[in-house]
Amino acid sequence: METKEQKNIAECPVAYALNLIGGKWHFQIIWALYKKPVQRYNELKRRVDGITNMMLSQSLKELEQYGLVTRIQYPEIPPRVEYSLTEEGRALTPIISELARWGVKQMAARKDS
Amino acid sequence: METKEQKNIAECPVAYALNLIGGKWHFQIIWALYKKPVQRYNELKRRVDGITNMMLSQSLKELEQYGLVTRIQYPEIPPRVEYSLTEEGRALTPIISELARWGVKQMAARKDS
DNA sequence: CAGGATCCACAGCGATACTG
DNA sequence: CAGTATCGCTGTGGATCCTG
Numbered sequence A, B: 001m002e003t004k005e006q007k008n009i010a011e012c013p014v015a016y017a018l019n020l021i022g023g024k025w026h027f028q029i030i031w032a033l034y035k036k037p038v039q040r041y042n043e044l045k046r047r048v049d050g051i052t053n054m055m056l057s058q059s060l061k062e063l064e065q066y067g068l069v070t071r072i073q074y075p076e077i078p079p080r081v082e083y084s085l086t087e088e089g090r091a092l093t094p095i096i097s098e099l100a101r102w103g104v105k106q107m108a109a110r111k112d113s
Numbered sequence C: 001c002a003g004g005a006t007c008c009a010c011a012g013c014g015a016t017a018c019t020g
Numbered sequence D: 001c002a003g004t005a006t007c008g009c010t011g012t013g014g015a016t017c018c019t020g
Helices: A004-011 A013-021 A026-035 A041-047 A053-065 A093-109 B004-011 B013-021 B026-035 B041-047 B053-065 B093-109
Strands: A069-074 A080-085 B069-074 B080-085
Touching: A004 A013, A013 A026, A013 B026, A013 B093, A026 A041, A026 A053, A026 A069, A026 A080, A026 A093, A026 B013, A041 A053, A041 A080, A053 A069, A093 B013, A093 B093, B004 B013, B013 B026, B026 B041, B026 B053, B026 B069, B026 B080, B026 B093, B041 B053, B041 B080, B053 B069
Parallel strands: none
Antiparallel strands: A069 A080, B069 B080
16 A cells, blocks of 8 residues: 555645545534434434445444544443544534535535536 | 435535545645645646646646636647636635644644554 | 546445344 | 445546647
């Protein structure tokens, strides 16, 4: 894996950031966890429209690895797992918010193509 | 192309925004044009490290279509083409800046893996 | 100088089915 | 309930060469 891509990720903070959270669902998951700070797996799945089990669990695992999401598993039957944002994850929400605001403007500005 | 994806893009402003500028080079191009507001093609190419002709011209075309970048072509020999950001493109730069700041923190926070 | 065309590789994403 | 495994597509990005 010694492509130029790696160099970009190493040198450009934006590329680095997007490498962490540029996935298709990451933003939406973070956003969902922002709107409701503690959620269980299936709850999250219901809120993030259209996501599959695979993408959700995979994304959550990545976000947890990156230190953006906290996973707490309770040793009960039936199993209960709660997800929430870390400080670093929460630090991202204003940015998402701004991006959303920008997106809304764009959508309005060019309803046509 | 009637996938659920389209629904996301239509409904979620963030997904919409990322669909516009989530490409691999878009951010970097916008950033380069922010740092030096008017640039010619080859100048831009030199500044965006590692980009190929294909990706640069393709990205610029997209950004122009979306109304984020202005392209001015001078009918001279040799050809001269200058690129700059529109208002809407410039509106994005604070967001990129924040994202960069966040990225820097992340890089520092987890130098290890 | 400023691009376009072609071909190709690969990773991201997805559907479905299965497990502790 | 909270996930995993497998398999395959498809779209994005890349190298290289060509043109007005």
